[in-house]
Amino acid sequence: MGRHRDHLVEGSDPQLSVALHPPASDAGLRPVLLLHGFASSTKLNWVDTGWIRYLNEAGRTVLTVDLPGHGDSAAPEARDSYSPSRIRADLLQVLQDHHVVPLREGVPASGVDIIGYSLGSRLAWEFGATQPELIHRMVLGGPGSGDPLAAFDLAAAQELLAEGTPIQDPRTAELMRMARLVPTNDVFALLTMVEAVKDEPFTPAEAVPRMPLLLVAGENDDLAATAQELADLAPQAELLTLPARTHANAVTSRAFKSAAVAFLAA
Amino acid sequence: MAELSFPLPDLGEGLIEATILEWLVAEGDQVERNQPLVEVETTKSAVELPSPQAGTVVKVHGDAGSMIAVGDPLIVFEVPDDTAGIVGTVPAEKPPARRVRLSAVLDDD
Numbered sequence: 001m002g003r004h005r006d007h008l009v010e011g012s013d014p015q016l017s018v019a020l021h022p023p024a025s026d027a028g029l030r031p032v033l034l035l036h037g038f039a040s041s042t043k044l045n046w047v048d049t050g051w052i053r054y055l056n057e058a059g060r061t062v063l064t065v066d067l068p069g070h071g072d073s074a075a076p077e078a079r080d081s082y083s084p085s086r087i088r089a090d091l092l093q094v095l096q097d098h099h100v101v102p103l104r105e106g107v108p109a110s111g112v113d114i115i116g117y118s119l120g121s122r123l124a125w126e127f128g129a130t131q132p133e134l135i136h137r138m139v140l141g142g143p144g145s146g147d148p149l150a151a152f153d154l155a156a157a158q159e160l161l162a163e164g165t166p167i168q169d170p171r172t173a174e175l176m177r178m179a180r181l182v183p184t185n186d187v188f189a190l191l192t193m194v195e196a197v198k199d200e201p202f203t204p205a206e207a208v209p210r211m212p213l214l215l216v217a218g219e220n221d222d223l224a225a226t227a228q229e230l231a232d233l234a235p236q237a238e239l240l241t242l243p244a245r246t247h248a249n250a251v252t253s254r255a256f257k258s259a260a261v262a263f264l265a266a
Numbered sequence: 267m268a269e270l271s272f273p274l275p276d277l278g279e280g281l282i283e284a285t286i287l288e289w290l291v292a293e294g295d296q297v298e299r300n301q302p303l304v305e306v307e308t309t310k311s312a313v314e315l316p317s318p319q320a321g322t323v324v325k326v327h328g329d330a331g332s333m334i335a336v337g338d339p340l341i342v343f344e345v346p347d348d349t350a351g352i353v354g355t356v357p358a359e360k361p362p363a364r365r366v367r368l369s370a371v372l373d374d375d
Contacts, residue, residue, distance in 0.1 A: 252312040
């Protein structure tokens, strides 16, 4: 959307694509903010997988944001635009623009719930730790205590793009495969994001969200193999494992959706 | 009553096949148009396919984990005769001669 803002948390408008998806019949609960993963988008992570429809049918208002360099959001050149701290400030701005008010006891429409996937879960973890007065509950999909982007072999990725040299590290190779499969992805913007994440790697013990958390991971998701370690850091976290699912295909799971809706309605 | 068979639709970007992850409907179920039918995974992503048709599910093709090619039979519905008349009947087990996009546009490309 990229509308002009009068009161920006950060100085410049990040031109993020933000969309509100109201339900046909509103349950009167707080909105649900969805945060997609690296090299994905609102469309791939939440629309095509049926999440927005499912949440709307449960009466939930949904708020979606494409991360910088992803989906329909702008892809600035400056590395700072992609840093997790800058993105958290921009998310706070999005919530303010949509009139999300601090949680109040007995007011079910106050505050916001969050569902994240992969990188979106990492951003949600940090955002939840710093915004406890706004966030009611969070569902973190495909989460881990490590940081797959911090371990990303940037030099190998650049060699692949320049010379076609195959990438040795399997996780870097898989992330690059995903990044390049989607024709609308701006691969150079994604690599700038990797650089920005390397500057601010995920250290989950440093700031821990204290609201109730539901962590959800596919049984065969090697990027979320450390989900239990992450759950152990938080005072109110439970972990749901999805049989036979991987990092790529856990996201459509009906068990994931129904658990998320029930958990956020509590 | 008449039977309408629908193939796995074109999933865009040159994808030629998908793996069935989980059926969300079963034989005998009454489904609405646009109701999610099945989760499938391609080399690109996992998606939920909405129903192109309201009707009763007569047959679903492919168990979880099996691969299905774009254009191969995915699901067969039983619909009232007059409904079938409007959209035309497709032979139950023969793949259609021409590939048609069945659902709302899944992908812009």
